[in-house]
Amino acid sequence: MKKNYLLMKKICAVMAVVLLLSCSEETTLVAVSGIEIRSEEYSLRPGETLQLTASLSPDDATGFDRAVWSSDDESVATVDPSGLVTGIREGEVTISVTTGYADASLTLRVGPDIYIVGDHGGLNTLWKNGRKVWSDGFGGKMSRILAQGGHTYIAAFATDPVTAYNHAWLYVDGEATQLSGRFSEAYAVAVSGNDVYVAGCECEDEEYDMLKNRPVLWHNGVPSYLADYGYANDVVVAGADIYVAGFVTHDWNNDATLWKNGRAQKLSDSGISAATGIAVHGEDVYVSGSDVDPETFTTYAVVWKNGIPERYEEHAVVTDICVSPEGDLFASGYVVDYANRTASAAMWKNRQRIDLDSGGLEANAMSIRISGGRVYVAGITRQAAGISATRAVLWVDGTLVPLEDDPRTSATAYSVAIVE
Structure with a gap:
């Protein structure tokens, strides 16, 4: 009897400990806030x-x-x-x-990855899917991005903080290579196999003189000069052919020019014209740009098809061009309203203008690409009167998508590339 009593006493003691431990555990529960x-x-x-x-x-x-x-x-x-x-x-x-x-x-x-290059606060900047993911800390301009073969190529230039001269650079997957020690700027890049082509300009003299910039094409880092003076704004490789668009400067005139494998074709005789972009579709070569009527001095947005100009509309500039797989021709740019001293972003589909929501007074569409049936346009807007800061933006099928930035600091989106 005494043994049973002692056994029961031990069991009760153990249960008391368990109960105390249980209560202790419950009292340490921390609620999720x-x-x-x-x-x-x-x-x-x-x-x-x-x-x-x-x-x-x-x-x-x-x-x-x-x-x-x-x-x-x-x-x-x-x-x-x-x-x-x-x-x-x-x-x-x-x-x-x-x-x-x-x-x-x-x-x-x-959806696809959307890469955009430009500047934020004057510093070279890369956005991925709307978020700022990288900046090299240098002033200058990231002009054009190309995503191809699992790699990203960026044509850019950076400003030397000592001399204030710009120097052309090429970024491949974030690794930078300086293309020139003279004043120079890189505006576009194209890749074919192991060959990398960069279009831009380089000053003829060691000391900078804006009148002595030469249109240059770097092939794997080696420069070749396309004319005495001018600018090379875009480069495209189509099959075995290399196309470069820009303009040649002479006697205070600018002549829009297309180079095919180094041979120049003057696109306008107005003396005030420039070529900004190239698109090749089958046997057709399209060149975007602007031209000025020498009699009225009216600026026209122009696309040259196989060297023949097609005027889109007056007081406008075409900044970039591309062709969809179905053969539709798309262009980006802006239209100037001189009466109200404003500019509005626009794109054109087969010469039909489509106004892009600017979200403010000023807007400029800088780059256009087609992917998966969608139209992507990179550019800038100015949000309100009296605010000088511009915002880097993306339009997707005409819908405005602001990029991550500080609205108090100017930012610009110059080029967009899509990776399916």
């Missing part, structure tokens, strides 16, 4: 996966094991119980996570 979804990227392509993580606050909160992930549109992207997102088709999707005490959500874009 907030939850945040973290991600290294904010977009993914169809078929790709992206791991999301959720962090609770406070840091010692409990209950994460009860987190539940969900997608608001599983036809665009799905998410598994660990937060792994799988892209299905192009579109936007909201991924949410909840613990029962708190919840959070994150909007992701499923």
Whole structure:
């Protein structure tokens, strides 16, 4: 009897300890006051996966094991119980996570990667899918980006802080190579196999003289000069042919010019013309630019098709050009309203003008590309009267998409490239 009593006493003691421990554990439970979804990227392509993580606050909160992930549109992207997102088709999707005490959500874009180069606060800058991902810390201009063969190529120039001279540079996957020690600027890049071509200008003299800039084409870093004076604004490789567009300067005149394998073709006799871009489709070569009527001094947006000019409209400039797989011709640029002293961004499809929402008074469309049936245009807007800062923007099928920046600091988007 005494043994049973002692045994029962021990059992009660153990149960008391367990009960105390249980109570102690309950008293250390920390409620979830907030939850945040973290991600290294904010977009993914169809078929790709992206791991999301959720962090609770406070840091010692409990209950994460009860987190539940969900997608608001599983036809665009799905998410598994660990937060792994799988892209299905192009579109936007909201991924949410909840613990029962708190919840959070994150909007992701499923689609191609969109690269844009330009400047932010006067510094060379690269945006990826709307977010600023890189800046080299140099003043200057990132003129053109090309995404090809799994690599990114950027034609640019940087300003020497001592001499204030610009120097042409080429970036390949972020690695920079200086192309010239003289005053020089790089405006465009094209790649064919192992050959890299960069178009730009270089001053003839050691001391800078703007009247002595020469149109230059660097082939794997080796320069060749296309004329005595002028500028090379774009380069395209089509098959075995190398096309360069720009203008030749002589006697205070500028003549829009197309070079094919080094041989020049003057596109205008007005004396005030310039070629800005090239697109090749089949046997047709299109060159964008501007021309001035020598009698009225009216500026016209022009596209030359196989050397024959087609005027788009007056008081306008075409800055870039491309052709869709279906053969539709697209151009970007701007139209000037002299009465109100403003400019508005525009694009043209087969010569038909489409005005782009500027979000303010001033706008300029600088670059245009077609991918997956969508039209991407990079450029700038000025948000309101009295504000001098411009904003770097992207238009997707005409819809304005501001890029990540500081609205108090000027930013410009010069070129866009799409990676499917």
